[in-house]
Amino acid sequence: MTVRKQQSAARQAVTHAGLVMFTLMVLYPVFWVIAMAFTPQQGFSMSLLPLPTNPTFDNFIHVVSTEGSDGSWLFGRQLFNSLVISLSTTIVGIFMACTAAYAFSRFSFPGRRAGLMMFLVSQMFPGTLMLIPLYVILDALGLLNQVLGLILVYSTTSIPFCVWMLKGYFDTIPRDLEESAIIDGASPFTTFWRIILPLARPAIAVTALFSFMTAWNEFILATTFMSTETSYTLPVTLRNYVGEYSTYWGYFAAGAILVSIPVMALFFLLQKNLVGGLTAGAVKG
Amino acid sequence: MARVLFEKVTKSYGDVQVVREFNLEIADQEFLVLVGPSGCGKSTTLRMIAGLEEITSGDLFIGERRVNDIAPKDRDIAMVFQNYALYPHMTVFDNMSFALKLRRMPSAQIKRRVEEVAETLGIGELLQRKPKQLSGGQRQRVAMGRAIVRDPKVFLFDEPLSNLDAKLRVQMRVELSRLHTRLKTTMVYVTHDQVEAMTLADRIVVLNGGYIQQVGTPMELYHTPANAFVGGFIGSPSMNFFSADVASEGGRITVTGDGYHLTLGDESAAQLKAHGDLKRVMVGLRPKDISPEAVEDNFIESVVDVIEPMGGETFYYFDVGESQIVGRSEGGVSASVGEVTRFRVDVDNIHLFSEDGETRLN
Numbered sequence: 001m002t003v004r005k006q007q008s009a010a011r012q013a014v015t016h017a018g019l020v021m022f023t024l025m026v027l028y029p030v031f032w033v034i035a036m037a038f039t040p041q042q043g044f045s046m047s048l049l050p051l052p053t054n055p056t057f058d059n060f061i062h063v064v065s066t067e068g069s070d071g072s073w074l075f076g077r078q079l080f081n082s083l084v085i086s087l088s089t090t091i092v093g094i095f096m097a098c099t100a101a102y103a104f105s106r107f108s109f110p111g112r113r114a115g116l117m118m119f120l121v122s123q124m125f126p127g128t129l130m131l132i133p134l135y136v137i138l139d140a141l142g143l144l145n146q147v148l149g150l151i152l153v154y155s156t157t158s159i160p161f162c163v164w165m166l167k168g169y170f171d172t173i174p175r176d177l178e179e180s181a182i183i184d185g186a187s188p189f190t191t192f193w194r195i196i197l198p199l200a201r202p203a204i205a206v207t208a209l210f211s212f213m214t215a216w217n218e219f220i221l222a223t224t225f226m227s228t229e230t231s232y233t234l235p236v237t238l239r240n241y242v243g244e245y246s247t248y249w250g251y252f253a254a255g256a257i258l259v260s261i262p263v264m265a266l267f268f269l270l271q272k273n274l275v276g277g278l279t280a281g282a283v284k285g
Numbered sequence: 286m287a288r289v290l291f292e293k294v295t296k297s298y299g300d301v302q303v304v305r306e307f308n309l310e311i312a313d314q315e316f317l318v319l320v321g322p323s324g325c326g327k328s329t330t331l332r333m334i335a336g337l338e339e340i341t342s343g344d345l346f347i348g349e350r351r352v353n354d355i356a357p358k359d360r361d362i363a364m365v366f367q368n369y370a371l372y373p374h375m376t377v378f379d380n381m382s383f384a385l386k387l388r389r390m391p392s393a394q395i396k397r398r399v400e401e402v403a404e405t406l407g408i409g410e411l412l413q414r415k416p417k418q419l420s421g422g423q424r425q426r427v428a429m430g431r432a433i434v435r436d437p438k439v440f441l442f443d444e445p446l447s448n449l450d451a452k453l454r455v456q457m458r459v460e461l462s463r464l465h466t467r468l469k470t471t472m473v474y475v476t477h478d479q480v481e482a483m484t485l486a487d488r489i490v491v492l493n494g495g496y497i498q499q500v501g502t503p504m505e506l507y508h509t510p511a512n513a514f515v516g517g518f519i520g521s522p523s524m525n526f527f528s529a530d531v532a533s534e535g536g537r538i539t540v541t542g543d544g545y546h547l548t549l550g551d552e553s554a555a556q557l558k559a560h561g562d563l564k565r566v567m568v569g570l571r572p573k574d575i576s577p578e579a580v581e582d583n584f585i586e587s588v589v590d591v592i593e594p595m596g597g598e599t600f601y602y603f604d605v606g607e608s609q610i611v612g613r614s615e616g617g618v619s620a621s622v623g624e625v626t627r628f629r630v631d632v633d634n635i636h637l638f639s640e641d642g643e644t645r646l647n
Binding site: 174176177179180181182183184185186190195198199 | 335336337357358362363364366367368370372373374383384387388431435
């Protein structure tokens, strides 16, 4: 008995040591970014311990108060761009993905399998491969340098993944619930809206978060399609602090922290929906 | 008037026919049970009444109306699903009132109706709970309540008790019986459990392989099964079957084989003769008609394999030819395992079938 206890204590110690190590490995770079952000621009030096020397908010103040060439509030403008693009991508993506995924999950129609496969195949190509075709299309549509252009591009790239994810979840919702609703007199739309969607909340939350983050963090397409500083999104601005001849690590780190705040906020907002077991009690398990 | 009428209804999935040439009239206020093994087409038949499955050919009427092309919501039916199918994100009240809200019934009326039904089902206290906070039996009641509040013309039950434990199942069975007496509505009930069928039904339809095997009252099915399948399906423990030679001895007809000798009664003999000069038949005997007793005629003699004392009755297992036979006696054990024992057969209750078991001969 005691031997077994000792063994399990030793095993726990090893497990926890491993967990602590991995946690540090993940957090160490984050600490570095935080340390850089709070260290004055010229005062930063590499050291083992990521602690800021002469901590200051100067970097944050500089990043936030950056002005454009016309004297306007550039950071605000770019934050607005990023928010509008990401939120619109999320809303468009969720709406299209939910309806498409429900159809793929429940209805049988010609091209159903082929459609699903195509969605999957589209995910296999790297995004940069589509850079030139997308550029040509946006140019032809007059959507270069436009917020709407990026919204469309991001939506089309995130929808296939979202459809697959939501379809997988819809598949797990018992059909009996829909049949029950049909007999109760619900139209297909009412069934979808009042029975299925509320139950798919966890999947929708994850999908929304995914769509938002994809759009929020995207850099390559944004830097290619957006050519004026007032149309930049925040990742493009961030990248500009890392220049060919000089790099403003302090601004970059402060900017990175500021940029991550909305994503974290969204995560906390959606967190309560990221729970399983919503369908518990519907049918006998 | 809410009779349900099937006229030559068939259902196929591609080349596979699941329900074949289904002709049946379910009378108004009747409690009809569809029973059969898995895959016999009973649930499909029920789902065709509900409108959840399309009818491949034939006509289905509810009342006087042909409903083949009528949407489920316009058929005035309510269905209780095997696994309850309660809306998990809604409270019991919302579950029960969902259909009424969709019909735009005034909310005061909805509240009154739901509370009234919940009270009669003993779930009045649970109206604000979510399904996951309920026990299996309570969920089942809510599922039934949801059907009852709608006051439908026809109730459809798809194996509603199969997810409950044995004790609760008996309790709910009795409540269903009461419910039918009180509501006086046509009810169609699907089950694979012949005990439920026997205890609940006004009439039973036995299905196998998509075909109706027999339609009748529980007692008709029990006493005069139309074929060996029905005989074996209805009654617990099941009917025993074995093949026997038919012979004529001194003007009487006997069925004999290794270890048994049965002389048929006049009525059975005459009925058997009417089918011509048969050499072999399939004999069907219920366990209650085979009991250990040393008699000189109409007996089966065999070595007892297993004895199951149940207290009030005892079951004996032994072989006749290739078939395993179950006998029964009232009260305590009156034989021993491994001993050759003689069982008296009540030939008045013998069931004779054609050798393939397809046709009843007496």
